[in-house]
Amino acid sequence: MDEHVHWKGYLAVINKDGLFIQSSYVHGDQVVYGPDSDSTTMAIAAIQLMRNKGHVLESIHLPDSVDARIVYLASGVDSMAHNEGLEFEDIVWDLLSGDEATLVISKSNSESYDFEEPQDVEIIDGDFFNDMTEAWRLEQEIHHVSQGAYVSTSQYLEGAPARLSLTSQKAGDRMIWPPRQLDENGLRFSEDSHQLVAEAHVESWTKLSAAGAPSEFSLRAPDPWRYSDSLGSIRTRARGVFLVTDDLDYSPEDRRYSALCRTANICARRDDAIWTQSVP
Secondary structure (H helix, E strand, O other): OOEEEEEOOEEEEEEOOEEEEEEOEEEOOEEEOOOOOOHHHHHHHHHHHHHHOOOOOOEOEOOOOOOHHHHHHHHOOEOOOOOOOOOHHHOOEEEEEOOOOEEEEEEOOOOOOOOOOOOOOEEOOHHHHHHHHHHHHHHOOOOOOOOOOOOOHHHHHHHHHHHHHOEEEEEOOEEEOOOOOEOOOOOEOOOOOEEOOOOEEEEEEEEOOOOOOOHHHHHHOOOOOOOEEEEEEEOOOEEEEEEEEOOOOOOOOOOOOEEEEEOOEEEEEEOOEEEEEOOO
16 A cells, blocks of 8 residues: 655655655646755655665666766765766666656666555646746856855865765764864864754744845845745754745744754755755
8 A cells, every 4th residue: 555755845655666756736737846846856855765664775776857966965875877886787776757746766677666646736826836947947047157155166065965964073062064174273173974863943034135135046036936044953953054945935923843854954844834954
C-alpha cells in the first residue's frame, strides 16, 4: 500500500518500488514548481525522505535537469554527473525527471513502477505563476549582473557544503554556523564538523521593499515575487538568516513555528509557510 507524505513543501508517495514526489502546486492542468523551487531542490528533498525511511543511498543516476554538484554538497550522494570515476553498474538507484514538476526514485533494475496520485494539490494563482516564471527568466539572463550582493564562486563553494548540509563548528559551548576560519581573537577554528538539529525558532522576519532592494532582488520587490527572510535561532545554539520559499501567503501572524527542514537547509514551518536558509 502506498504511503502519502507531506515533505518539505512537496507531496510524496512511497511504496516498495521507490518514491514519487511532486510540487504541491497546479497551474491549469499541469503540476508546476512554486517560488524558489526546482528539480534540484526537489531531488534533495526526495533523497532525504528515502534516507528517512531507512534506504541507503550513496550514489544515484541523475538527469541533466538536476544539478549534481549541489546534490552532492547538500546530501553527500554522488553521481556520474559529479564524479566520473564512478562505475555505471555500481549505482543501484535512478532519479527520473518527469515532464512536469515531478520526480521518481527507483532501483536501477526496476522494469516498471506504479504510484497512487498524490493528494492535497493547491492551485497557484495564474498571474503570480506567470510573473514568477518571467522573473526567473530575467534573473538568469547574462546581462542581469550583481551590483552589490555578489559572492564569488570560490567563496560560495567554500561555505556551501556546511550551509547546505547544516554542519557547524563547535567552540566551547557555542555552535558556529556557517563555519568561520578564525575566531574573534584571530585563532583558527577546529575543522571538526558537528551536525545541527534541523529545528529553529524564528525570532524576527522582514520583507524586502522596492526602494531598499539590491539590484539582484529588484525583480521580486515588492511584486510580482515578494521576498521575505527571517532570523532563526537553531535549537543547537546557532543562528542564521533564512529565505521564505514555497509560501503563497507572506504574512505570518506569529513567530513560533514547529520544526521541519526543506531541501538540505534549515527551515521552520507554520501551516504552509516554509522558512529556508538563504544561501548567497
